Every structure is written in structure tokens, then in C-alpha cells.
Amino acid sequence: MTPSHVPVMVAEVLDALPLRPGGVAVDGTLGLGGHAVEMAARLAPGGLIVGLDWDETMRERGEARVRQVEDVDVRTYHADYRELPERLALACHEVGRPVGADAVLLDLGLNNTQIEDPTRGITFREEGPLDMRMDRSRGETAAEWLNRAPAREIEDCLFSLGDERWARKIAQVIVDRRRTRPLATTTDLVDCVLAAIPTAKRDKRLHPATRTFQAVRIEVNRELEELGDAVARIARVLNRGGVLVALSYHSGEDRAVKTAFRDLAKEGGFETLTKKPLVPTEAEVRANPKSRSAKMRALRRVN
Ligand SMILES: C[S@@+](CC[C@H](N)C(=O)[O-])C[C@H]1O[C@@H](n2cnc3c(N)ncnc32)[C@H](O)[C@@H]1O
Structure with a gap:
């Protein structure tokens, strides 16, 4: 690949x-190391770059890329970014440095490679097992959750995490169908969505399953859970003058980051560098349409 x-x-x-x-x-979300390799190059010589990813495949591939930069210490971990303070402490200890970071990046959400891999069941465009977990070493798969959750819980998920107007109907179809045959593949979930939304009411610009797949993925990976608390803990690892940058791709994520940054600035010791989030330029969106929903916020530690 x-x-x-x-x-x-x-x-x-x-x-x-x-x-x-x-x-x-x-880099709390190493992925394929696209940002991290650029960050590492600016730390040479003599710097330390720490990378985390809860997807072991991504961690390995990201690390291989960052290791190409010379004269920088590299430490990467198969870990949730919610463990970033502990992992940073470990890395600093290993290389004999005081614990603290000058720069932290959280590039939230998914990597294209993960979305496009049909064995992960994240995309509705190809048949695959209905898994959706980014960390495949633990947790419940999408199929396991959809086959056991009460209709109301599924409806709430689709509505609040996917802004799906047909949430109730889709949840009903899922619960009806799983009685005779539990959902197992991405096609099973797509079929439920198509059965629930009348053809005439479908959004012509968006595949009808888009919102449902997004919502179930966020739920299965608990992407929004404790995000605000995690951001607040992560901000405290910054050295004076250090900056935390967060890139979000979903309104729930951006809201959590915004609130956490505002609360930290109110408490004192931090200042937000982005009153409004920065968004990609038109040229970037043209070149990479997947960047269109990105919102970037930055926070600096002032003492
Ligand atoms: C948008 S991608 C990062 C892309 C990266 N900046 C690059 O340029 O290649 C997000 C990455 O963060 C990881 N990720 C998402 N949530 C995470 C979490 N809670 N803890 C650790 N890694 C996470 C995903 O597995 C994915 O590889």
C-alpha cells in the first residue's frame, strides 16, 4: 500500500x-508522519520528536518516515493521545531531557489510508467487515455495537454525531433486521440506510450512508469522549512559549477544542492564538478536497 x-x-x-x-x-496523531517529518526537520540538530498513534500500522509507517530525518531523537508509541503526557515524560527520561514540549500537534480524525482500506470497514464504498476500530487490538467493533445497542442509543448517535435527520428510521431498520440476521458487513449497514431513507428524500450531493458511517465510526472509537479534558492535560506539558495546534474535521471536535482552549486562557497561563479557527486556502481545497472541513486552532503557554 x-x-x-x-x-x-x-x-x-x-x-x-x-x-x-x-x-x-x-505529534499526538502521527499517521503517516506527513506533519511530523516536517516538524522533525526543524528540530535538527539535537532535537527530540515524539509520535503517538493508536493504530499500530500507522505508528510503524509514521516512525519509518520520521527516522529519515538525521540528527534528531525519535520516540514513537502505539498509544492514545490521551496518554500523551505520560509518553512524553517517558521519552524525555529516555533521552535525558527535562520533561516538557515546545510544540504539540493533534491532527484529529482519520488518515486516508485507514478510510480507503476495505478491511477496516470504515468506507461505505466497498464491502468489508463492519469493524471501524482504529485500534484493532481492543474495543467493540461497529457490528458488535450495532447488534446490541438499544434503538434509542443508535438513534442518538446518528443524530448527534452525524446530524442524520433520518436517525430514528435508520435505527429502527437496524434493530428490525438484526433480529433475523445480525449486521456483519459494510453492505449490511448501507442496505439499512437505503431501506430507511426514501429515494425522493435523499441528498443528491452526498451518499445517503455518509452521515451514518461517520457517526458510528466516532461512536466506536469514542473520538469525542474526554477530548476536552485530554486537550487541557496535554496543554500542561508545554514549556513556556510552547504552542499546541489542533486540527479538527468535525464540528463536535472543533467545539471541544475551542471550549478547552477558552477555559485554559480564562484560568490564566495560556493564550489562544486563533480567535477564529484558520481554514485551508481555496488552493489547498482545490488540490486536496478532503481538507475542506479542516479547522485549525492554536494555544500558547505564557507562563
Ligand atoms: C488525520 S491522521 C494524521 C495524519 C498525519 N498528520 C499525517 O500527516 O500523516 C490522524 C491519525 O491519528 C490517529 N488517531 C486518531 N485518534 C487518535 C487517538 N485518540 N490517539 C492516538 N492516535 C489517534 C489515527 O489513527 C490517524 O493515524
């Missing part, structure tokens, strides 16, 4: 992060 993920808003991210030779940076 060749890397196919195009990193988003790279110039804006690098511009916001104080990266200098000998400094420390953390």
Missing part, C-alpha cells in the same frame, strides 16, 4: 509551532 494521505494545512501548522534546533515536539 502506498502512502496516500496528504497532510493538511502544513504551512499554517509549521508557522504556528515554535520549532527550533534542539527543541522538543510531539
Whole structure:
């Protein structure tokens, strides 16, 4: 599989992060290392780059890429970014540095390689097992959750995480169908959505299953759970003058980041560098349409 993920808003991210030779940076969502490799290059010589990804395949591939940068210490972990403070402490300890980071990046959400891999069951465009987990070493698959959750819980998920107007009907179809045959593949879920939304009412620009797949994926991976608390804990690993940048692709994510940044700034010791989120330029969206929903926010530690 060749890397196919195009990193988003790279110039804006690098511009916001104080990266200098000998400094420390953390990429909490390493992916294929598109941002991390650029960050690492700016830390050489003598810097430390720490990378985390809860998808072991991504961690391996991201690490291989970042290791191409010379004269920088590299430490990567198969871990949730909610464990970032502990992993940073470990990495700093291993290389004999005081614990703290000058720059932290959270590029939330999914990597294109993950979306396009049919064995993960994230895309509705191809048949695959209805899994959707990004960390396949633990947790419930989408099929397991959809085959056991009460209709009301499925409806709430589709409505609040996918803005799906047909949430109730889709949940009903899922619960009816699983009685005779449990859902097993992405096609099973697509069929439920198609059975629930009348053809005449479908949005012509968006595949009818788009919202349902997004919502179930966020639920299965608990992508929004404790995001605000995690951001607040992560911000505290910054050295004075250090900056945390978060890239979000979903309104729920951006809201959690915005609220966490605002609360930290109110408490004191931090300032938000982006009153409004930055968005990709038109040229970037033209070149990489998948960047269109990105929102970037930055926070600096002032003392
Ligand atoms: C948008 S991609 C990052 C792409 C990366 N910046 C690049 O340029 O290649 C997001 C990555 O974060 C990982 N991820 C998402 N949520 C995570 C979490 N809670 N903890 C650790 N990694 C996470 C995903 O597995 C994915 O590889």
C-alpha cells in the first residue's frame, strides 16, 4: 500500500509551532508522519520528536518516515493521545531531557489510508467487515455495537454525531433486521440506510450512508469522549512559549477544542492564538478536497 494521505494545512501548522534546533515536539496523531517529518526537520540538530498513534500500522509507517530525518531523537508509541503526557515524560527520561514540549500537534480524525482500506470497514464504498476500530487490538467493533445497542442509543448517535435527520428510521431498520440476521458487513449497514431513507428524500450531493458511517465510526472509537479534558492535560506539558495546534474535521471536535482552549486562557497561563479557527486556502481545497472541513486552532503557554 502506498502512502496516500496528504497532510493538511502544513504551512499554517509549521508557522504556528515554535520549532527550533534542539527543541522538543510531539505529534499526538502521527499517521503517516506527513506533519511530523516536517516538524522533525526543524528540530535538527539535537532535537527530540515524539509520535503517538493508536493504530499500530500507522505508528510503524509514521516512525519509518520520521527516522529519515538525521540528527534528531525519535520516540514513537502505539498509544492514545490521551496518554500523551505520560509518553512524553517517558521519552524525555529516555533521552535525558527535562520533561516538557515546545510544540504539540493533534491532527484529529482519520488518515486516508485507514478510510480507503476495505478491511477496516470504515468506507461505505466497498464491502468489508463492519469493524471501524482504529485500534484493532481492543474495543467493540461497529457490528458488535450495532447488534446490541438499544434503538434509542443508535438513534442518538446518528443524530448527534452525524446530524442524520433520518436517525430514528435508520435505527429502527437496524434493530428490525438484526433480529433475523445480525449486521456483519459494510453492505449490511448501507442496505439499512437505503431501506430507511426514501429515494425522493435523499441528498443528491452526498451518499445517503455518509452521515451514518461517520457517526458510528466516532461512536466506536469514542473520538469525542474526554477530548476536552485530554486537550487541557496535554496543554500542561508545554514549556513556556510552547504552542499546541489542533486540527479538527468535525464540528463536535472543533467545539471541544475551542471550549478547552477558552477555559485554559480564562484560568490564566495560556493564550489562544486563533480567535477564529484558520481554514485551508481555496488552493489547498482545490488540490486536496478532503481538507475542506479542516479547522485549525492554536494555544500558547505564557507562563
Ligand atoms: C488525520 S491522521 C494524521 C495524519 C498525519 N498528520 C499525517 O500527516 O500523516 C490522524 C491519525 O491519528 C490517529 N488517531 C486518531 N485518534 C487518535 C487517538 N485518540 N490517539 C492516538 N492516535 C489517534 C489515527 O489513527 C490517524 O493515524
